[in-house]
Amino acid sequence: MQGPADNLIVKLTFDSKFAKMIEFNQRGRVHQSDDASRRCAGCRIDPKKTIDMAFAFQPIVDTNLGETFAHEALVRGLNGEPANSVLAQVNEENRYHFDQRCRTLAIAQAAALNMSSFLSINFMPNAVYQPEACIRSTLESAEKHSFPTDRIIFETVEGENIISRNHLVNIFRAYRRFGFKTAIDDFGAGYSGLTLLADFQPDFIKLDMELVRGIDSDSVRQSIVRGVLTMCRDLGVQIIAEGVETKEERDFFASNGIILMQGYFFAKPALRAMPKRTADWLASTP
Numbered sequence: 001m002q003g004p005a006d007n008l009i010v011k012l013t014f015d016s017k018f019a020k021m022i023e024f025n026q027r028g029r030v031h032q033s034d035d036a037s038r039r040c041a042g043c044r045i046d047p048k049k050t051i052d053m054a055f056a057f058q059p060i061v062d063t064n065l066g067e068t069f070a071h072e073a074l075v076r077g078l079n080g081e082p083a084n085s086v087l088a089q090v091n092e093e094n095r096y097h098f099d100q101r102c103r104t105l106a107i108a109q110a111a112a113l114n115m116s117s118f119l120s121i122n123f124m125p126n127a128v129y130q131p132e133a134c135i136r137s138t139l140e141s142a143e144k145h146s147f148p149t150d151r152i153i154f155e156t157v158e159g160e161n162i163i164s165r166n167h168l169v170n171i172f173r174a175y176r177r178f179g180f181k182t183a184i185d186d187f188g189a190g191y192s193g194l195t196l197l198a199d200f201q202p203d204f205i206k207l208d209m210e211l212v213r214g215i216d217s218d219s220v221r222q223s224i225v226r227g228v229l230t231m232c233r234d235l236g237v238q239i240i241a242e243g244v245e246t247k248e249e250r251d252f253f254a255s256n257g258i259i260l261m262q263g264y265f266f267a268k269p270a271l272r273a274m275p276k277r278t279a280d281w282l283a284s285t286p
């Protein structure tokens with residue numbers, strides 16, 4: 001015998017601006033249920049305490065236009081303490097709630113700043129149990145704060161702790177279906193590499209700063225990055241060079257057709273604020 005939950009399937013509908021998740025049964029639309037039996041592992045974990053946090057925003061610059069393409073939301077303590085002081089408090093008990101709260105708070109703070117660029121949010125793949133279920137609070141926050149979901153980028157690194165690459169690829173695919181943009185972070189470093197790209201082609205890859213640093217005088221790095229650029233053009237993936245700190249690094253990427261850049265050369269992250277353009281940034285504006 002089937003109960004109401006047995007007939008429940010999740011469908012996605014999209015209005016003009018915001019993705020909305022609506023649950024249907026065979027007779028039509030039903031209210032979203034908070035029935036504990038249908039909640040997955042993450043929702044059932046009761047965090048011992050909420051971690052205090054705020055966000056700093058750092059621009060990703062479109063160097064062709066001289067404009068801010070996106071702001072990456074970087075977690076900080078309430079008074080701007082470094083990310084590590086916050087991340088050190090994350091454990092098995094609170095990881096799901098921390099990841100969820102990172103998303104909703106980043107969206108709320110970006111909306112409060114009237115951010116009109118893309119918003120790039122870092123997420124933890126091992127805090128996502130079921131992509132479709134675990135995205136609900138993100139969608140609700142976007143709607144509540146009138147922040148369009150098609151202006152949100154989800155970036156992550158393929159960490160050593162994730163359950164499996166298939167899990168991460170499934171998350172990315174689900175997020176793409178929801179209309180979000182996707183990015184592989186720290187591309188070229190450690191676990192974030194070619195085989196992940198072979199399984200999923202995101203909208204962006206963020207070149208790890210170890211490949212960026214001093215590239216203007218390093219022929220090996222230049223060769224690697226040119227190869228990545230050729231590959232990404234074939235795959236329709238856009239490159240973001242992160243950790244750009246000097247004019248020479250900026251000039252190398254610009255002359256090789258890499259338009260999107262992030263780093264201290266343009267602006268440092270600003271706590272609860274969108275950084276103003278630096279003199280270097282203005283000087284490199286066309």
Ligand SMILES: [Ca+2]
Binds near residue numbers: 072122155185
């Ligand atoms: Ca990142």
